[in-house]
Each structure stands twice: as C-alpha cells, then as structure tokens.
Amino acid sequence: MAPRNRRNPLALAVLSCLYERPMHPYEVAQTLRHRVKHESIRLNYGSLYSVVEGLERSGLISARETVREGRRPERTVYEITDSGARELVEWLSDLVSTPVKEYLQFEAALSLLPVLAPEEAVDLLGERANALMVQIAMRRGARAGAEHQGLPRLFTIEDEYVEMLQEAELDWVERLVKEIEGGSLEGIEQWRAWHERLAAGNGSMAPSAEGSDDDDETTGGGTA
Amino acid sequence: MAPRNRRNPLALAVLSCLYERPMHPYEVAQTLRHRVKHESIRLNYGSLYSVVEGLERSGLISARETVREGRRPERTVYEITDSGARELVEWLSDLVSTPVKEYLQFEAALSLLPVLAPEEAVDLLGERANALMVQIAMRRGARAGAEHQGLPRLFTIEDEYVEMLQEAELDWVERLVKEIEGGSLEGIEQWRAWHERLAAGNGSMAPSAEGSDDDDETTGGGTA
DNA sequence: TGACGAATATCCGAGATCGAGTATTATCCG
DNA sequence: CGGATAATACTCGATCTCGGATATTCGTCA
Numbered sequence: 001m002a003p004r005n006r007r008n009p010l011a012l013a014v015l016s017c018l019y020e021r022p023m024h025p026y027e028v029a030q031t032l033r034h035r036v037k038h039e040s041i042r043l044n045y046g047s048l049y050s051v052v053e054g055l056e057r058s059g060l061i062s063a064r065e066t067v068r069e070g071r072r073p074e075r076t077v078y079e080i081t082d083s084g085a086r087e088l089v090e091w092l093s094d095l096v097s098t099p100v101k102e103y104l105q106f107e108a109a110l111s112l113l114p115v116l117a118p119e120e121a122v123d124l125l126g127e128r129a130n131a132l133m134v135q136i137a138m139r140r141g142a143r144a145g146a147e148h149q150g151l152p153r154l155f156t157i158e159d160e161y162v163e164m165l166q167e168a169e170l171d172w173v174e175r176l177v178k179e180i181e182g183g184s185l186e187g188i189e190q191w192r193a194w195h196e197r198l199a200a201g202n203g204s205m206a207p208s209a210e211g212s213d214d215d216d217e218t219t220g221g222g223t224a
Numbered sequence: 225m226a227p228r229n230r231r232n233p234l235a236l237a238v239l240s241c242l243y244e245r246p247m248h249p250y251e252v253a254q255t256l257r258h259r260v261k262h263e264s265i266r267l268n269y270g271s272l273y274s275v276v277e278g279l280e281r282s283g284l285i286s287a288r289e290t291v292r293e294g295r296r297p298e299r300t301v302y303e304i305t306d307s308g309a310r311e312l313v314e315w316l317s318d319l320v321s322t323p324v325k326e327y328l329q330f331e332a333a334l335s336l337l338p339v340l341a342p343e344e345a346v347d348l349l350g351e352r353a354n355a356l357m358v359q360i361a362m363r364r365g366a367r368a369g370a371e372h373q374g375l376p377r378l379f380t381i382e383d384e385y386v387e388m389l390q391e392a393e394l395d396w397v398e399r400l401v402k403e404i405e406g407g408s409l410e411g412i413e414q415w416r417a418w419h420e421r422l423a424a425g426n427g428s429m430a431p432s433a434e435g436s437d438d439d440d441e442t443t444g445g446g447t448a
Numbered sequence: 449t450g451a452c453g454a455a456t457a458t459c460c461g462a463g464a465t466c467g468a469g470t471a472t473t474a475t476c477c478g
Numbered sequence: 479c480g481g482a483t484a485a486t487a488c489t490c491g492a493t494c495t496c497g498g499a500t501a502t503t504c505g506t507c508a
Contacts, residue, residue: 008464009332016336026487040335042327046466049488054464075487092340095333097351099359099390102328103266108233109319110382111264112240116316127321135323152411158334161396166323168392172385187376232494250457270496273458278494299457 004058011051013041015088018080040158060084117195132170228282235275239312246303264382284308341419356394
C-alpha cells in the first residue's frame with residue numbers, strides 16, 4: 001500500500017466516479033466526458049490506465065471482475081474501497097481548503113517579458129486581450145445558449161470560476177498595455193534604452209536590473 | 225534537429241539566460257534564483273540538465289567549452305545559437321499573445337465539489353479564503369517592505385499578475401460561500417437532499433444532475 | 449586544525465505522461 | 479449489401495519529470 005501520489009487530479013476524478021458505482025476505465029472516461037469534466041481535468045487514455053493501476057496498487061480501488069463481450073478486448077471493472085472513499089474526501093477537501101502554487105504559462109512569459117521589445121510586447125498583449133474577449137464571449141454563449149440543458153449551476157461551477165479568472169486577466173492585461181504605452185510603468189526607460197542599443201547593433205543586454213549601482217550578486221537577490 | 229517541444233518553460237528561461245551570455249547549467253539556475261524567477265518557472269536540477277540536453281539536441285544551444293577548476297566536477301558552458309535566439313523570441317511571443325488552457329487544481333476540485341457535503345464545502349472554502357488573505361498580505365508585505373531593492377516593477381510584473389489572480393479568487397470564493405449559505409446557488413436542494421440521504425445510510429448518490437429528466441448516462445444505461 | 453554544514457556542479461533511475469497504434473464491433477448511407 | 483466511418487477498450491514505447499544521490503571544495507567556529 002504505497003502512499004499515494006497526489007499529483008494527478010485524474011486519479012481524484014476516477015475515485016469520484018467509482019464512488020458512484022463500479023466501472024471499467026473506459027467507462028470512467030466516458031462519464032467524465034459526458035459531464036464535461038475533461039475541460040477541468042486533463043484526461044487522456046495513456047494516463048488513465050496507469051493512474052488506475054496506481055490506485056489499485058495503493059489499495060484505493062480493486063478489480064471486481066473482467067468481462068469479455070464477444071471478441072472485444074477485456075474490460076476490467078473496478079470498485080472503490082473504503083480507504084479509497086476516505087482518500088477521495090480527504091484529497092478533495094485539501095484541494096478546496098488549501099491554495100497551491102500553480103506555475104502558469106503566462107506568468108512564466110511575464111517574468112521574461114523584458115526579452116521582447118516594448119512595442120512588440122504591447123502588440124502581443126493586445127492580441128492576447130482580443131483572444132481573451134473572444135474566449136469569454138464563447139464561454140458565455142455556450143452557457144446562456146444551452147443553459148446547460150437544465151443542469152444547475154452547482155454542477156458547472158468550475159466553468160464560472162475559469163470565466164471569472166479570464167475576465168480578471170483581461171482587465172489586468174488592458175491596464176498593463178496602457179501603463180506601457182503611457183510610460184507609467186517603472187523601469188520602462190531601461191527597457192527602451194536596452195532595446196534601442198540592441199537595435200543599434202550592440203549585442204549585450206541584461207533583462208535584469210543589476211546595472212544601476214549595488215551589485216548584490218550571490219547575497220542580496222532573495223526576498224529574504 | 226528534432227522540432228522542439230514547447231512544454232516546459234524552463235527551457236525558455238534557459239534560452240533567455242544564455243541570450244545574455246554563455247553560462248553553465250548550474251549558473252543558469254543561480255541566475256534564475258537570484259532574480260526570483262524560480263517562483264514563476266518550475267526549476268529543479270533534475271529537469272534543468274535534461275532540458276539543456278534537449279536544447280542542445282535541437283541545435284538551439286551548443287556547448288562552447290567544458291572547464292574544470294581544481295578537481296571539482298566539470299562544468300559545460302553553453303551558448304545560444306541563432307536559431308535558439310529566434311526560438312526564444314517566437315516562443316515567448318506566442319506565450320504572451322495566446323492564452324493557453326491551464327488545468328488548475330482548484331478548478332479540478334470545484335468540478336467535483338458535489339462529492340463533499342454542502343456544510344463541509346462551506347467550511348473548507350472559508351479556510352481557503354483565509355489562506356488567500358494571508359498569502360496576499362505576505363506578498364504585499366514583501367513588495368512594500370523591501371521595495372524589491374530598487375528593482376523596477378517591470379522586472380517583477382509576474383508577481384503583480386499572481387497577486388491580482390489571488391485577489392480575484394478571494395472575492396469569488398467569498399461570493400460562492402455566501403451563495404451556498406444563502407441557498408441562492410442553483411442545484412443546492414439536490415445537493416443537500418443527496419447528502420441527507422447519504423447520511424441516512426442510503427449509499428448511492430450521483431454528483432451529476434442526470435436524475436431529473438434527460439437521461440443519456442453512458443450511452444447505454446447498464447452494460448452489466 | 450579539523451569537524452561540520454553549506455555551496456558547487458552534475459548524474460541517475462524510478463515513475464509519470466502522452467500521443468499514436470491496434471483490433472474489434474456498431475452504425476450509417478445509398 | 480458492402481464499404482466507410484465512428485465508437486469501443488486498451489496497450490506500448492519514447493520522452494519528460496523529479497527527488498535524491500554523488501563528489502568535491504569553501505567557510506567558520508571552537
């Protein structure tokens with residue numbers, strides 16, 4: 001009973017399905033698809049089967065039977081165990097109650113933004129803002145149009161969360177663009193200066209701000 | 225020259241460091257640490273060296289020399305190639321201009337929220353709200369207190385982004401709690417009803433809302 | 449001076465992840 | 479009725495990821 005690895009939320013989704021009733025892995029996938037949970041939880045068959053294997057090894061689920069219909073591949077039906085049900089609730093509670101640090105692609109990009117020229121950055125951020133507007137509109141359309149086939153909000157609450165994040169990001173990006181264009185973003189002079197020197201053929205540039213006065217290499221840097 | 229895999233942003237960070245000057249991998253790590261970029265870009269030594277290997281295989285960087293000082297392990301110094309510099313700008317531009325779908329842990333949790341009892345959910349969401357307040361306060365404190373050692377905002381813009389996301393989430397979570405408590409969240413009656421039946425010993429519950437009218441479960445009903 | 453921890457610099461193997469492949473049956477369409 | 483497409487149910491191998499070893503040197507404090 002190796003202590004489970006709580007990295008992949010697909011395992012959590014599998015547990016939650018088997019909590020309802022026993023299923024075979026492919027059926028779990030179908031269920032998640034029908035409920036559109038694969039848009040919040042990464043689901044691909046490669047991972048699914050290894051995740052299921054892992055859950056079995058840890059004693060959180062157990063194979064109940066393997067059926068074969070005609071000459072189609074065997075289906076192994078799994079059921080959740082008591083410790084599996086406990087793990088489901090514990091893990092889920094943990095995810096709800098405790099924010100974890102996520103490493104977002106856009107965050108990474110922002111952290112290296114000075115590599116791009118300021119005008120470039122403004123254009124690209126503008127593109128992003130447009131894309132976000134489109135995505136938000138589509139999401140709203142999907143929700144309003146189909147009204148989720150009478151599915152109460154509770155069961156698509158994750159969708160509202162993501163929409164709200166996108167809206168917040170859109171606002172922020174638009175403000176950032178204005179700050180760059182208006183020159184009110186601290187550090188923009190250095191940014192412009194470097195890229196002008198770059199354009200003039202002077203190769204070396206440093207996207208960090210060690211140039212001013214105190215060279216704190218090796219000691220200072222950290223925020224304690 | 226295998227077409228590079230743009231999954232791990234650490235590769236982007238490596239490129240951006242080597243864009244400034246040639247370095248050996250460990251030095252890249254130091255640089256990123258000093259600039260506190262490891263809080264936006266997942267950095268661990270295991271990945272670093274394999275990422276560097278991959279970049280070399282793809283011709284985006286190349287080993288310039290391997291130095292040995294005393295009897296310490298050899299250090300291989302890498303430099304960026306022309307195609308590496310192009311890839312850096314293209315990749316970064318792409319990340320800035322095009323939002324990608326992120327699979328957030330909290331999103332996953334929300335999508336399975338009905339597994340928990342409503343009162344449980346309220347408590348846990350409250351805990352989350354508190355934790356978020358603490359994190360936001362600490363982040364602000366760190367920024368205001370040290371004023372980033374004179375580091376202009378431009379170079380820590382990713383930090384502002386993350387703070388803004390946390391604030392938005394905090395607001396949203398607080399609103400959600402109120403909606404659950406106030407009973408204004410659509411679907412809450414079913415939620416309560418199921419969990420009351422659960423508590424009364426009736427085992428079977430379905431966290432999806434297929435019970436009312438349209439029943440397309442698993443495309444075939446019972447396969448058993 | 450010599451013990452001890454921290455820093456330097458890299459490597460390794462177990463496990464996770466992913467997309468593509470396989471083999472069969474059901475469904476549709478004229 | 480036959481051929482194309484979709485759906486069913488899983489498998490495989492190549493790559494990626496991570497945490498922890500490894501081996502050396504530096505600083506420091508008694």
